[in-house]
Amino acid sequence: MTEPEPVPEPVPGPVLEVASLVKRFGTFTAVDDVGFTLMPGASLGIVGESGSGKTTTARVLAGLEEPTSGTVTLAGETVTGRSRRDRLRRARLLQMIFQDPYGSFDPRQTIAESVAEPLRLHAPGSRKQHRARAAELLDQVGLSRRAGQSPPRDLSGGQRQRAAIARALAVRPRVLVLDEAVAALDVSIQAQILTLLEELRAGTGIAYVFVSHDLGVVRHITDEVLVMRHGRVVERGATEHVLRTPRHPYTRLLLDSIPSPDWDLDRVARDRVARDRRALDLADRQATPAPKGETTC
């Protein structure tokens, strides 16, 4: 068994701290003063609609975007650098999963080769050891040996997402950032992946940042949640509490918009008119900054 190069021993305390994060594109502010802390083994949801800044936040965490200001602290060390050493260190601590992993697999490599790739970068050891570890990872996410020997195009969406999870786990990261990771999957497959993610978290103590528009999914996979709108956090708290007793009108609007057998479309329409943009924006200003005391995730 090869271990990746040892990461600084886990210090007790948050595995991820984000403070006053701001990301501007030109004059547009995509992320506006977002902050949270994530303890080892915790799961934090970030929900919102398109344009809320949830994906940009995730991309900043993964180092795919440079923040305009603010800090990201991983396992006690601020990650800022763009040098090879800094990027490798960040990748060893934090990995990201996307909605459709098809684009992130080399079409000419088998799945098993792709899963072994990060080991080559991060872990000492022979090719044989890496292959053995890759096989172990594929088994852990429920992929057959045959799926491992296939090119990515021969796998179904659910299998590819399992492969992406296996590859992300290869370096034993402490944080997994999942951006709409189950959004493109059929309901029955989505349930399988959610179950797998729950098992992995219980078994390895990995922490999740789970970005999604789907409140039902977020309820099942996270303990704490941030609700984002126009780049700002409008509500935060324990997921179950926020969903049962939403305080911000925007959170209530999101919940009322979810279809259900007793869906009252006319009420949704009325609420939407009543809480039109002006009212919501006013509430935005009044509700932020949210009390920092509730943010331990």
Added chain:
Amino acid sequence: MNVLDIAGLRLSVGDVPLLADVTVRVGRAETVGLVGESGSGKSLTSRAALGMFPRGARVTGHVTAAGVDVLAAGRGALRDLRRTRAAMVFQDPRASINPVRRVGDYLTEGLRASGVPAREAAARALDLLDQVGIRDPGRAVRRHPHEFSGGMLQRVVIAGALAAEPDLLLADEPTTALDVTTQAEVVALLKRLQRDRGTGMLFVTHDLDLAAAVCDRVYVMYAGRVVEEAPSAGLFRAPAHPYTRALLEASPSARGERAEIRAIRGRPRSLAEAPSGCSFRDRCPLADDACARKVPDIRPHGTSLVACLRPQEVTP
């Protein structure tokens, strides 16, 4: 009279069977859901209503849409059906609207082709945009599709679909690409327009909760077959097919008591990959040898019509 009558529809391309014995009815002013996962054949079925089949498809059965026998109709009759009596709204509005032409042209071209004078067609376009809730229709008709957000453009497409006052509207995942608050608005709009005009709607979706909220009656499809048909309320309170129940148990809900989700083993099948007998039996917790013998007949159980040998074990 039904605005859509599909009976015993079978469809195959080469040796690959895609649909088997599909029966779907939509009455006037009725909203009917067609629910299923990938490969279930729900989109193929809805397209069949307008005579849109994959290249090289062999089709048998009966399809009558807005009084037109679709399988027997010639090109002219089909064109007339699609232009005036039945309309379709797809998932991605940008794929069904010409990006280099103005929205006004999109809305009037169908009307002009069916002989409405230019001035009247333009007035109708303004009226339609107003009805679907687009502010300042006078400016909107001069704009191009890229100047609209996804939700606003889907409203334009809905306006276009309703321009000819069709008897039948086929909506294939019309809100899947939209944000949840926009989805609620678009669905409310579809329902209101449909109620006002008495249009029959076939609503294709993978989202059970959405189907329950929108539809009067729902067909659940699996591997190219209809496995259950029921009024929405009954289907969600008391599913009769193990697949319907498994889907409900696999869907995480944001409301009510927090219930554990239960995954269904395996993956959704297409008809060509499905096992003999009941297509769902290799994933079904209730299956035994009897399920392999033949495709189960449709039988009534509770408020459902279900293709299962022992629905009483699913919901007593």
